Structure formats: C-alpha cells, structure tokens
Amino acid sequence: xxxxxxxxxxxxxxxxxxxxxxxxxxxxxxxxxxxxxxxxxxxxxxxxxxxxxxxxxxxxxxxxxxxxxxxxxxxxxxxxxxxxxxxxxxxxxxxxxxxxxxxxxxxxxxxxxxxxxxxxxxxxxxxxxxxxxxxxxxxxxxxxxxxxxxxxxxxxxxxxxxxxxxxxxxxxxxxxxxxxxxxxxxxxxxxxxxxxxxxxxxxxxxxxxxxxxxxxxxxxxxxxxxxxxxxxxxxxxxxxxxxxxxxxxxxxxxxxxxxxxxxxxxxxxxxxxxxxxxxxxxxxxxxxxxxxxxxxxxxxxxxxxxxx
Numbered sequence: 321x322x323x324x325x326x327x328x329x330x331x332x333x334x335x336x337x338x339x340x341x342x343x344x345x346x347x348x349x350x351x352x353x354x355x356x357x358x359x360x361x362x363x364x365x366x367x368x369x370x371x372x373x374x375x376x377x378x379x380x381x382x383x384x385x386x387x388x389x390x391x392x393x394x395x396x397x398x399x400x401x402x403x404x405x406x407x408x409x410x411x412x413x414x415x416x417x418x419x420x421x422x423x424x425x426x427x428x429x430x431x432x433x434x435x436x437x438x439x440x441x442x443x444x445x446x447x448x449x450x451x452x453x454x455x456x457x458x459x460x461x462x463x464x465x466x467x468x469x470x471x472x473x474x475x476x477x478x479x480x481x482x483x484x485x486x487x488x489x490x491x492x493x494x495x496x497x498x499x500x501x502x503x504x505x506x507x508x509x510x511x512x513x514x515x516x517x518x519x520x521x522x523x524x525x526x527x528x529x530x531x532x533x534x535x536x537x538x539x540x541x542x543x544x545x546x547x548x549x550x551x552x553x554x555x556x557x558x559x560x561x562x563x564x565x566x567x568x569x570x571x572x573x574x575x576x577x578x579x580x581x582x583x584x585x586x587x588x589x590x591x592x593x594x595x596x597x598x599x600x601x602x603x604x605x606x607x608x609x610x611x612x613x614x615x616x617x618x619x620x621x622x623x624x625x626x627x628x
Contacts (some may be wrong), residue, residue: 337516344512348505355504359497367490368457370419371470374483378412378424379472386476405477409435412481421489425462425469425482434479438463458482527558534561538568 385404394400409426416423416437426434458469462484469484537544544565593600599616601609612624 337513340512340516344509347512348509351505351508352501356498356501359501360494363493363497367468367485367493368470370422371457371468371483371485374415374419374422374424375470375472375481377415378426378481378483379474381408381411382474382477382479382481386474413437415483419483421485423484425480425484427480427482428478458484459487527555531558531561534565538565 385408389397389400389404392400412424412426413435414437423437425436425438428434458471460467460469466487467484468487468490469482471480471482473480534544593611593613596613596615599613599619601612601616604610614624617624
C-alpha cells in the first residue's frame with residue numbers, strides 16, 4: 321500500500337500505532353515476567369503450608385489422644401486405645417473440611433490404609449514411605465492419580481499422617497494465576513490500543529477532518545469558516561484558517577469590485593470606439609496600428625486592414 325495515497329490523519333495514526341503496539345507488547349511481557357513467577361511462588365508456598373499444617377494438625381490430634389491415655393495410665397488398655405484411635409481417625413479425616421482440595425490419609429506401617437477423608441479409598445497403599453519424619457514434600461500415586469503430600473509420623477501407633485492434594489488441584493491455582501496475569505497483560509495492551517483509537521479519533525482525526533474539508537472548500541472556491549473552534553493547537557490553527565478565510569473574502573470582494581469597474585470601463589470604451597464621432601486608432605510601441613474604428617477609416621478613406 322502506498323503510504324502517500326492514505327489520508328494525512330491515517331498516516332499519523334499508523335505512525336502512532338506502531339510504537340503503541342510495541343509499548344503494549346513490552347508492558348504485557350514485563351507484567352507476565354515480573355508477576356507470574358512471584359505469584360506462582362506465593363501460591364505454591366501457600367498450598368505447601370496448608371498441606372504441612374493439615375499433617376501437623378493430624379499429628380497433634382494423635383499426640384493429644386495418646387497423652388490422654390498416659391494421663392489416665394490406660395496405655396495398656398486395648399479397648400481404650402481402640403476407642404481413642406477411632407476418635408482420632410474421625411477428627412483427622414474431618415481436617416480436610418477446613419482446607420479446600422486437601423485430603424487426609426492415615427497409613428499404618430507401610431501399606432495399610434487405616435482411614436481416609438476420601439470415600440472409596442483403597443485399603444492397601446503401595447507407596448513405600450521413607451524418611452517422612454523430616455516433614456518433606458512427597459510425590460506419589462494414589463487412586464491411580466499423582467498427588468503432592470506432606471507427612472508426619474506418629475510412632476506410638478505406627479501411623480503415617482499424610483495431608484495430600486491431587487496434582488491437578490495443586491496446579492490449578494497456579495494455572496489460574498497465569499491466566500489472570502495474561503488477562504491483566506492483555507487488558508493493559510487493549511487499554512493502550514483503545515485509548516489510542518479514542519484519543520486519536522477525538523483529538524486528531526476530527527479536527528483534521530474539519531481542516532481538510534475546509535481547505536478543500538477553499539480550493540473549490542467556497543470560503544467557509546470552521547465552527548466549534550476548540551482551545552488547543554488545532555483550535556489555534558482553525559482560528560488562523562478562519563482569519564485567512566475572512567481576508568480572502570475581503571480580497572475576493574475587492575477583486576470583484578475591480579472586475580466590475582473594468583467591465584464598465586470596457587463597455588464605455590467599446591461604445592466610444594465603435595459608435596463614437598471621432599476617429600480612434602490603437603498603436604503598438606513600433607507605431608503599428610492594432611485596431612482602428614470605423615469612423616477613422618471613413619475619414620482616411622482606408623479599410624482597417626489597409627491601416628495595419
């Protein structure tokens with residue numbers, strides 16, 4: 321496309337649009353770069369903290385129950401042990417209600433599932449639990465799904481207390497954070513473009529269109545002033561244009577007056593030249609006759625061609 325064939329305001333628009341797009345892309349990239357990583361880090365830490373807290377809360381329930389047995393000196397009472405274990409299981413599985421998407425699992429020994437906050441959980445757990453005492457983050461399969469977990473170990477009952485979340489649920493807040501970040505970046509970019517379109521249309525294209533229409537009118541002989549002059553740079557330009565139009569109208573009126581006088585003078589001269597009672601001749605600088613009226617030809621007894 322030939323740029324010179326585009327209207328002036330469109331050429332200005334395209335020259336402004338390119339840097340605005342570059343600024344918008346740069347701003348969006350910076351927003352994504354500087355917001356996504358900290359937001360992801362915060363959400364992961366928050367989820368890990370909740371996982372750790374759920375396993376710690378489960379451990380405290382076990383410790384409180386066992387301490388209660390010790391206080392009553394009933395640690396050797398099998399029935400009392402079983403009652404307190406069942407109560408502890410109910411309290412531990414209820415912890416998941418306080419944390420969205422986090423589930424609690426009690427594994428005795430290495431494989432036997434004693435309780436779970438999930439319905440339909442398997443009775444056997446094939447993951448080999450090693451070094452769970454250090455409260456490390458675990459990754460394993462449960463119900464044929466990948467999970468992320470934190471675990472605590474209660475040695476008196478040989479229970480592994482595991483707070484876990486399915487990996488899809490673990491990643492969902494991060495994915496949502498990235499979506500929000502990209503959405504914010506896109507909103508910034510669109511805001512820049514829309515602002516450019518609106519600002520250009522209102523502050524540049526509209527006054528330029530008025531000026532272009534007015535100047536085209538002057539070119540075609542229509543001297544019309546621009547209405548609704550604003551108090552800005554374009555307004556000053558329009559005021560100057562209106563002053564020019566007023567000056568041109570005065571000059572046009574003066575020229576029309578001169579033309580009228582010339583026409584009247586020409587008509588008077590023509591009537592005297594053609595119908596006057598005296599002979600009249602018009603000469604060049606070299607005294608050659610240009611025109612001669614009929615009265616002079618009659619007086620000299622020559623035709624006009626013979627006098628040339």
